[in-house]
Amino acid sequence: MFISEAYAQAAPPAAGTDSGMGALGGLSGMLPLLLMFAVLYFIMIRPQMRRQKEHKAMIEALAKGDEVVTSGGLLGRISKLGETFVSIEVASGVEIQIQRAAVVQVMPKGTLK
Template identity: 45%
Template sequence: MDLFSVAHAMGSAGQGGAGQAAGGGLAAFAPLILMVVIFYFLLIRPQQKRQKEHRNMLANLKKGDVVVTQGGLQGRITGLTDAVVTLEIADKVRVKVQRGYVAALLSRGENKAENGA
């Protein structure tokens, strides 16, 4: 019997405490808001920055640049359109890839004057 009265007393004390904590309002949401802000600065913002850099790299591709695709092919750009990049991956071996699948720029192409010299 004594055990039941103690459990009942603990239960009613917990309800009173919960009623007071629920009245906190904005303070109850502060940890959630803090987590959203932390996720934004640690995950979302760096990803947006990488996407912007990738878009700029794709926009500035030129003939003669050496690039690597997402599939791992490395080649020199021999032709460009708005959507397709033509890569020469070996002598007289050319492949066309979608511009968005160019993963990285390895080196810029040389000037035509340097190629002739």
Template identity: 45%
Template sequence: MMPLILIFVIFYFLLLRPQQKRAKEHEAMVAALKPGDEVVTNGGIYGKITRVGEDAITVEIAEKVRVRVTPASVSRKVGDEPTK
């Protein structure tokens, strides 16, 4: 029984905890997004945020070309280190 508990504890600290930490960091980054921020989406598209709503963010990817994306699809701000 003890080895099973030990395996679970190791699994938690090596896999689950870092993943939870990254998720919290991503949520904080998304909550701090504002118009003018340059971002990269999960699809690799670079753009500048023009509008932030509750359920969608408008990103300008070229002059007069804007797309609406979900906040969760923004992977990082341009200039920030990519999450590992």
């Protein structure tokens, strides 16, 4: 039992424990984490930010008479515009009020007949 402890104390230091290699070893350990973050940024975060900008621009460009689809799937024509709400005519004489953010898509003119 005492002999094996003596051999362990006399063993040479493990490879890669030099002061110069220690700093490089820490950086190379962080490299996979940095690469994963970069991949997630370009695959998920950046396209989502682009879609948000496009949706915001579409919401700001809404005008009376535009034919729109809501997040609930309703198709109608904008009859009144407010700061945060929009009135949509979904049938002759039937108007509903929704939030501007609930408008998902502006349809081409003539979609509603």
